Structure formats: C-alpha cells, structure tokens
Amino acid sequence: MAVTSKGFPLLLTFDLDFETMWTARDPAYAQRPILMSQGAYGWKVGMPRILRLLEKYEVCCTFFVPGLVAEQHPELMREIVDRGHEVAHHSYSHKWIVNLSPEEEREEMEKGLEALTRTTGYRPRGWRSPAAEFSAITLDLLQEYGFDYSSNFFDDDSPYLLNIRGKQTNIVELPFRWVLDDAPFFQYSIVLPGRTMQAPSALLEAWTSEFDTLYEEQRMMMVGMHPQIIGQPSRLKVLENLLIYAREHDNVWIGRCDEITDDMRLILKAQTDAAA
Numbered sequence: 001m002a003v004t005s006k007g008f009p010l011l012l013t014f015d016l017d018f019e020t021m022w023t024a025r026d027p028a029y030a031q032r033p034i035l036m037s038q039g040a041y042g043w044k045v046g047m048p049r050i051l052r053l054l055e056k057y058e059v060c061c062t063f064f065v066p067g068l069v070a071e072q073h074p075e076l077m078r079e080i081v082d083r084g085h086e087v088a089h090h091s092y093s094h095k096w097i098v099n100l101s102p103e104e105e106r107e108e109m110e111k112g113l114e115a116l117t118r119t120t121g122y123r124p125r126g127w128r129s130p131a132a133e134f135s136a137i138t139l140d141l142l143q144e145y146g147f148d149y150s151s152n153f154f155d156d157d158s159p160y161l162l163n164i165r166g167k168q169t170n171i172v173e174l175p176f177r178w179v180l181d182d183a184p185f186f187q188y189s190i191v192l193p194g195r196t197m198q199a200p201s202a203l204l205e206a207w208t209s210e211f212d213t214l215y216e217e218q219r220m221m222m223v224g225m226h227p228q229i230i231g232q233p234s235r236l237k238v239l240e241n242l243l244i245y246a247r248e249h250d251n252v253w254i255g256r257c258d259e260i261t262d263d264m265r266l267i268l269k270a271q272t273d274a275a276a
C-alpha cells in the first residue's frame, strides 16, 4: 500500500536563503563582502548547477524563497517557474520568527506573499519558516492566509493534517528533520565558531540509510537543501547519487510539494472520514 496514489514520495526542496542566511542573523553582516559572497554562490553558481541536474533527471521540485530574494532575482524566479518547479513562501527577509513582534511577523508574511506573487505570477501555496521556528501566532497566520501546506514540524515521517487550537484543518504538514538538511553537515563560516564540515560521503550514507527505512515503511522523505551549500561540486554529487539510488526502487514519486499535498489531502480526508 503506497503512501500516495503515485508511490513513495521523495521531496527535494531548496531554501533560497542566499545572503539572507547571514543578514537575518545580523543586518551588519551586509557590510562584510566575503561573508555575503558565501550566500551569493547560491544564485551565481549553485542554482544553475542544481537546475541542470534536475533537468537531467527530469524531476520537478519546490523552492522555498524569501520575498526579498525573489525581488532581487526576478529572472531566476521566472526560470524556476518556466522549468516546471514550484515556488513557495519562506518569509520576506528571512528574519527569525522568534525575534519578531506579531505585527512584524504579519508584515513578513504579507510582503513575502506580495513579492512572490508578483515575481512568479501565482500565489504561493506552501510555507516554510526561516530558521525552523514558529511563534504563538504562526499557525493562525497560515490558516488566515489560506496556505495549503506547511513544511516545518519534526514530529513525524509521514504527512498529516495540521491541528490548530484543537481543530483539524485542511492544511497538510510535510514534516522533515535536521538529518535530512544539508546545513548541519556543511554549514561552515568564521562567524559560526565550533562548526566543522563533514565528508560528502557522510551525507550520502545518512540520506540513503534514511531512504531505506522510510521506503520500507512507506512513509515520505523530505529533503531540505540550500543552493549555496548543496550546489558545491562535491555535495551536488551526493544529491545526484541519492537521485540515482531512489530511482533504482519501484514506485518512487519525486515531485513538488503542492502535487503531493493535493494527493495527500484526498487520502487523509478519506482516512479521517472513515474513522469518524
């Protein structure tokens, strides 16, 4: 019994933080050109390389984009959409949710929606938090702004419908975990002391091992990546090898978050109705 109607879902997602990965930590970092250049690698080199790889294997994916990044790179947004990928909401400036007032969080939501809708031609259907955290009002905002899915929580290996204030909603949660993220393996900078890089083979071992169990249990594999990190040569090979490995298995569905959301909604709704 497959988890979706098209098989085991493998979701390759990319968070296009670029320079905001640093400016969100401290706006003063904008004055440090070498630090900023580590983010710029993502749009200059990482993205073209990633898009070529996805084209080679004929897969479509979801890109979570801060509105500010979309405004800085409208041509990149058009290219992503033209190639059949999905763009989803990843805040406006990547400011960390826990440091924002409710008014500021709402502003990040609205400015991001406006920028993404303007640069892609459609309203984003999914939302992923910058820096992996929610405030007390984030869930309410997801509902108020009509999102169809969220990809944020770490509490499951299967999609589920979000509960908000005790009520089940129609918002599909597509959970992930740090081991399925490239940053804990490779994020390295002189402003983040104590971090070391790991060998690409460590990531491949972790991801193929995750794949084995998730596939065996017929759950879901949600991979989160950053073009400035995974787009570097030795690491992109890991992603390519994961793609090759996954495609050696029967009934693996590599798709966009919105496609899998639509599919899961029907299945989860039927399960809920049956249980009622």
Ligand SMILES: [Zn+2]
Residues within 6 Å of the ligand: 015, 016, 017, 090, 094, 129, 130, 131
């Ligand atoms: Zn991010």
